[in-house]
Amino acid sequence: MTYKNLQNFNKLAFQQRLLDWYQANKRDLPWRKDQNPYKVWVSEIMLQQTKVDTVIPYFYRFIEKFPTVYKLADAEPEDVLKAWEGLGYYSRARNLQNAVREVVATYGGEIPSDPAELGSLKGVGPYTKGAILSIAFDQAEPAVDGNVMRVLSRILKIEEDIAKARTKKLFESYVRELISEQDPSSFNQAVMELGALICTPKSPACPRCPVREHCLAFSEGIEQELPIKTKAKKQKTIPYVTLLIKNEKSEYIIEKRANKGLLADLWQFPMVPINEIGWDHLENWIYNEYGLDIKISEKKGELKHTFSHLIWELEIYTAMTSHQQTDDERLCFVEPEGLQAYPFPVSHQKMMQYIEE
DNA sequence: AAATCGGGGAC
């Protein structure tokens, strides 16, 4: 059995069941209080690859701090990064502010409802564009995320590899067929809500599913086998010696990371890629790299931090330096109480517990 | 098409 070209699929009944279920069961989320395009936008960026429960407190704080596109456009980038601290994928924060500045400069502060204009903004890809167009502007555009691919792969028994970029376009064409023209906002959110609450990855709650009568995977008992997704390759491990370098005023050296790549523009304690440098050249490397004479003292602990594509193994040492200041713009001596003003990656926030007194 | 880019929670 298949729904080849959807000719056997009862689209209207499916829409009705789905929308009724959504109205009765949707969660009361802070970005669902109105259709404010700016709030919808911020929520969609935060929700990329991030669970609802994680986003909620960040969303409240961010909207309180930057309540309008103008406030965000005028903010210091480092303040935006600080508000994003711990949320991950930090280029989202930079792209969002760049895009908001573009909205102020080019569109008079009004977020464009034109698909091409909206999609040209930094950080607004195919999913986010469709989400904003449907949720904030009631346009019948697809918004295909992981939830949508999982739900529809089961209902329509689609066996393409959802890890492939090409597969997302296939799902977008199906959504264009299935979407409710009367309420595209609720339709898109309902599919995602179903994926989050009922049609979950591991053990979907099919007995509670409002559209199980439309679901091919359920009728054939293969809901656990879908969607098809190829595995990611495992991460590479990189060992670092990380240094809590203190001067005679009990200030610690921190450095700003490069403005591109991993954890761009965040602050950290100095890290030595020890396999490349070697223990024998460690203090000399620090002098060449940071212009600091240091004396390593004792090992304080270890941390293992896992990213999507690599693993850091951090050995944490304390060290002393006689320097009180530095000319290097990227470096800063900061007293322990002052560290909280800077945005740090989570791994280096965990290092702060090894600072004494 | 594949790699890069975080962090957390569920299992």
Added chain:
DNA sequence: GTCCCAGATTT
């Protein structure tokens, strides 16, 4: 440990 989350961008 594995998986994956309201993905986008770069290579």
